[in-house]
Amino acid sequence: MGPQSSGKSTLLNYVFGTSFMMMDAMAGRGQTTKGIWMSKSPKVTETTVLVMDLEGSDGRERGEDDTNFERQSALFALSVADVLLVNIWCHDIGREHGSGKPLLKTIFQVNLKLFAPEPDRKRTVLLFVIRDKTRTPLPKLVEVLEADLDRMWDSIAKPPKYEGSKLKDFFEVQYAALSHFEERYEDFQADAVHLRRRFSPDNEETLIRGDEKLPGDTFAFSIRKIWDVIRAQKDLNLPAHKVMVANIRCQEILEDQLRSFTEDQAWKSLQEASSSGIVEGFGKRAHDLMESCVLGYESEARYFDAHVRLAKLEELQQRLLAVLQPVYQSQVTAQQAAILAAFDKELKLAAMEGGGLHGSFVAAAAACRMEAIAAFDKAFSKHLRIDGMGWLAHEGRDHEVEDFANAVSVSGKAGGGGLQLPWRGTMDRELAALSFG
Structure with a gap:
């Protein structure tokens, strides 16, 4: 594992004799290996060595937001390999991202959680291959790497049973250094041969541990199951840094704007006035206050990730509506009560003036009802309408007018909440069954 275009495929081909595709330097730098490739080493003959070539990390082709696969593939390699080669440029030692420490930290942490390895049972060999070595002695480079690894291991979140454990309880860390591939090509070839010998069981520096054997079909089944477990692991699906920052900051901006709105x-004043009765132009005043809050959010959040920004904007709008809803509903109720009172009064007059004439009263009552609905429609448009603001339970004018029409019908059937009809007998029954709907 290692950064894209750092010479991983070249390293494997020269050490193990594989034929993985290598980057053509004359064609420019870019992604060569995509996904995970596997090959049997034709040059290590004393034992069977399967070699995996991983897609490089930190590649521009996937972009900064798509780092999920590099985590999955690195954890997969850590989980199935006996020896994991970590390809690192000499001049990146001591750097945070250049040396791949964030990726290693993530896969170490998730490996403990997912696969619950037993300390000292079978330690994976972590072979740090230092590329393009300089005059700095290898022991000095190793000293820096080991200090960084120990700090990284101590900083990861561990399951309770692993608290106090050390990196060496699970991994055997080894090192190798190779000369510059272009500037010292012959030395590079010699270094590659020396490294290949370390994969011979008889070599005194051998990296082969134990003699565990596994049938090929069982091996294929095993690594497929491991890949399925890794693919389903949400801990590896970490958002890009800019997305995490956007989530935090946009949420803070949202809370600040909402707090400013409720404390304005x-x-x-609008809340207090609404509790006392009808507020002229309530809808426009409420709309202007909410729009000011939304514009304040958009002004501060415009620099952050668009998907996060818009999702938080929608959340802000919904929470504003939740604050507004009870106050708005009190205004709807006040308008309905005022118009229903006028309707009851007109209906009483129609009943008294209609005398015993069934037809004339029904026509007068229907006219009163239509006038009341029209009056509410007009009041809604003038005082209650809030442009662009949908409601969780209903959508604006049509719903409110329909509710009011039903209220008028019930009021009329019930005698206007106190209306005493003057007729008796058959006329009583006919009027009681009269539908104002």
Whole structure:
């Protein structure tokens, strides 16, 4: 494992004699290996060595937001390999991202959680291959790497049973250094041969541990199951840094704007006035206050990730509506009550003026009903309408007018909440069954 275009495929081909595709330097730098490739080593003959070539990390082709596969593939290699080669440029030692420490930290942490390895049972060999070595002695480079690894291991979140454990309880860390591939090509070839010998069981520096054997079909089944477990692991699906920052900051901006809205003196005055009765132009005043809040959010959040910004904007709008809803509903109720009172009065007059004439009363009552609905429709448009604001339970004018029409029908059937009809007998029964709907 290692960064894209760092010479991983070249390293494997020269050490193990494989034929993985290598980057053509004359064609420019870019992604060569995509996915995970496997090959049997034709040059290590004393034992069977299967070699995996991983897609490089930190590649521009996938972009900064798509780092999921590099985590999955690195954890997969850590889980199935006896020896994991970590390809690192000499001049990146001591750097945070250049040396791949964040990726290693993630896969170490998830490996403990997913696969619950037993300390000292079978330690994977971590072979740090230092490329393009300089005059700095290898022991000095190793000293820096080991200090970084120990700090990284101590900083990861571990399951309770692994608290106090050390990196060496699970991994055997080894090192190798290779000369510059282009500037010292012959030395590079010699270094590659020396490294190949370390994969011979008889070599005194051998990296082969134990003699565990596994049938090929069982091996294929095993690694497929491991891949399925890794693919389903949400801990590896970490968002890009800019997305995490956007989530935090946009949420903070949302909370600040919502707090400013609820503490605004203009909003408090509108609430107080609404509790006392009808507020002229309530809809426009509420709309202007909410729009000011939304514009304040958009102004501060415009620099952050668009998907996060828009999702938080929608959340802000919904929470604003939740604050507004009870106050708005009190205004709807006040308008309905005022118009229903006028309707009852007109209906009483129609009943008294209609005398015993069934037809004339029904026509007058229907006219009163239509006038009441028209009056509410007009009041809604003038005082209650809030442009662009949908409601969780219903959508604006049509719903409110329909509700009011039903209220008028019930009021009329019930005698206007106190209306006493003057007729008796058959006329009583006919009027009781009269539908104002």
